[in-house]
Amino acid sequence: MPAKKKYLTKSPFQRFLKITAGFIGGYCVMISFHQLFGYVVEPKYVVITAAFTGYILWAVLLLLAFLAESAWKVWLSYALLTLLFSLPILLKL
Amino acid sequence: MNLRRYNIYFHTHTISGIIICALLFVIFFAGSYSFFKKEISAWQSNTSYQAHSSQPITYNKLLDSLNQKHNLKGRDISFYFQEHSFDSYVDMSASKDSTLVPKTAPVKETKGRGRGRGRGGDGAYFKYNFIKGDSKTYAESYDMGEFLYRLHFLAQLNQVPIRIGAPFGYLLAGVVSFLFLFALLTGLLLHWDKIVSNFFVFRPWSKVKTVWTDAHTALGVIGFPYQLIYAITGIILIFNTAIISPFTYLFYDGKGEKLYQDLDYSTSNEYTYSYHALEKNINIETYIDRTKKLWKDPFIKSVIIKNYGDTAMHVIIEGNANRKYSFAGTGRIIYKVENDQVVYHKSPLEKATYIDKVKSLIYRLHFGDFGGYWLKIVYFVLGIMGCVVIISGILVWLVARDKDNVPAYKRKFNFWLANIFLAACLSMFPITALTLIAVKVNPATDQEFIYRFYFYGWLLLSAYYIIRKDLKRTNAETILLGSVFSILIPVANGICTGNWIWNTYATGAADILFFDLFSLTVGVIGLISFYKIKSKAKIAA
Numbered sequence: 001m002p003a004k005k006k007y008l009t010k011s012p013f014q015r016f017l018k019i020t021a022g023f024i025g026g027y028c029v030m031i032s033f034h035q036l037f038g039y040v041v042e043p044k045y046v047v048i049t050a051a052f053t054g055y056i057l058w059a060v061l062l063l064l065a066f067l068a069e070s071a072w073k074v075w076l077s078y079a080l081l082t083l084l085f086s087l088p089i090l091l092k093l
Numbered sequence: 094m095n096l097r098r099y100n101i102y103f104h105t106h107t108i109s110g111i112i113i114c115a116l117l118f119v120i121f122f123a124g125s126y127s128f129f130k131k132e133i134s135a136w137q138s139n140t141s142y143q144a145h146s147s148q149p150i151t152y153n154k155l156l157d158s159l160n161q162k163h164n165l166k167g168r169d170i171s172f173y174f175q176e177h178s179f180d181s182y183v184d185m186s187a188s189k190d191s192t193l194v195p196k197t198a199p200v201k202e203t204k205g206r207g208r209g210r211g212r213g214g215d216g217a218y219f220k221y222n223f224i225k226g227d228s229k230t231y232a233e234s235y236d237m238g239e240f241l242y243r244l245h246f247l248a249q250l251n252q253v254p255i256r257i258g259a260p261f262g263y264l265l266a267g268v269v270s271f272l273f274l275f276a277l278l279t280g281l282l283l284h285w286d287k288i289v290s291n292f293f294v295f296r297p298w299s300k301v302k303t304v305w306t307d308a309h310t311a312l313g314v315i316g317f318p319y320q321l322i323y324a325i326t327g328i329i330l331i332f333n334t335a336i337i338s339p340f341t342y343l344f345y346d347g348k349g350e351k352l353y354q355d356l357d358y359s360t361s362n363e364y365t366y367s368y369h370a371l372e373k374n375i376n377i378e379t380y381i382d383r384t385k386k387l388w389k390d391p392f393i394k395s396v397i398i399k400n401y402g403d404t405a406m407h408v409i410i411e412g413n414a415n416r417k418y419s420f421a422g423t424g425r426i427i428y429k430v431e432n433d434q435v436v437y438h439k440s441p442l443e444k445a446t447y448i449d450k451v452k453s454l455i456y457r458l459h460f461g462d463f464g465g466y467w468l469k470i471v472y473f474v475l476g477i478m479g480c481v482v483i484i485s486g487i488l489v490w491l492v493a494r495d496k497d498n499v500p501a502y503k504r505k506f507n508f509w510l511a512n513i514f515l516a517a518c519l520s521m522f523p524i525t526a527l528t529l530i531a532v533k534v535n536p537a538t539d540q541e542f543i544y545r546f547y548f549y550g551w552l553l554l555s556a557y558y559i560i561r562k563d564l565k566r567t568n569a570e571t572i573l574l575g576s577v578f579s580i581l582i583p584v585a586n587g588i589c590t591g592n593w594i595w596n597t598y599a600t601g602a603a604d605i606l607f608f609d610l611f612s613l614t615v616g617v618i619g620l621i622s623f624y625k626i627k628s629k630a631k632i633a634a
Binding site: 002003004007008027031034035038042043044045046047048049050051052054055056058059060062063066067089 | 096097098099100101103104105107271274275278279282325328329333335336337339340343344345352355356447448451452455493494
């Protein structure tokens, strides 16, 4: 009954990229996404709400990284999303 | 069903599950017992809260005796309470009055929570029992309630000298809960299509593997909401630095204190030592009584006295609203002792803020302390069900790979992994029950005794079952041993202290009585399952 190998990522490097993309990239997306709300509501509400939504979002992003066909695309899209979400900060600097 | 996705869910679920299963079992098992932390503490120390619950807490007596011994002038003294307990952690700082302690520099005001932080000079930290009137050091007062509670977030592993943002044990517990959340998510998606059709499928009399699979899915799906709550609140409680620290930089310019003030964990009030002696009789209890009246019988969480005997002396009282009036309300009141004025007041009875609500949601859901014993028992059962899901998960994993087309070396590895995990996990039940007997038999228990007895016992038992390498035997025998020891818990209590079940019933010591009856029930249920396993094995043979 174990999962069928033909559907899984074979290359160890791709797998490594996916795991790091999910953990690190997913984390960056999650944090940068939440900080956007700091412009709308008081930061303290964002922080306390992120306790719930943040971890769930992070876990979902981790899973999405595994579902993707190519690990490079995951890294690229997570990096772009982080960049996009942090634009307000970057522009201010 | 998308086959590719299905297989990815399957694989990620398997891998994350097998990585965390052993530690998660420890967390769930110890955590389930920790619902009864106060009952275990009351049971072990033989001091019932219920039997004395009407007795007032006598702060003045303790403060007087501390004053005689240590001279409280210029010190901060904090009392931390837990519900249904007369034990209080008392934290006494060194004096800020540099004329009194010329050798040590005045201790800086420390912010943040945590036990005994920022104590310097001749400060002290101890546990005081307001019924017995005795004080003990933390290590002396260490009991099984505290041990199991701390084991459930792997605090004992903090000894490992690796530190990445948090002590090692907490970090590990945090990582385990995050992977647990991930495994829950993938597990749910994996079973999503069959969730309704398989809900009523339970085939305990067919093949061995289907038993484990059905148990794993059925109990996993039933317990899903509960486990999801625990995965999330668990990470928040043990490892929220993952969220807090980036936001501290993004929103608060790296000023952690500001964030903690915003989240209402601390106040911005400063209490600077004035070097003017307070010409007044100090009676802390009047402030407590005043607050209790004001807040309609709340639970007083902590009482913090700043700058004792100085004109800048303040009393900070924090409490939760009586559950009758508010589920989420938390309050804080600050009195200036010199003129008896209230300098800050947030009543727990006024409408709870959003922050209050989320925080109480996290705590109440995690501690299961909002509905009395029955709720806790339901929580305990669900927690043990989580343990069963973990064990059956390991077995599904093993049985699914125990096939002819799997190379022999891999099968060997798989077997040993399952063998070691099962032995280590399942021997927790007997060793927990046995240690509970041991702390009754040995009156001089402290942290070291519990550590030695529990951890060496655990090691021996697991080693024995690892060597036996018979999974069925491990399963059946640990249940048998654990049940017998559990049944002996009330007997040990009766023999060693005379607190037989009928005596505690008569004196109204509900907490002690509860734990005895609870252990007895656990033991009896365990014995029944043991005989069921045995008779089924006979039929199969």
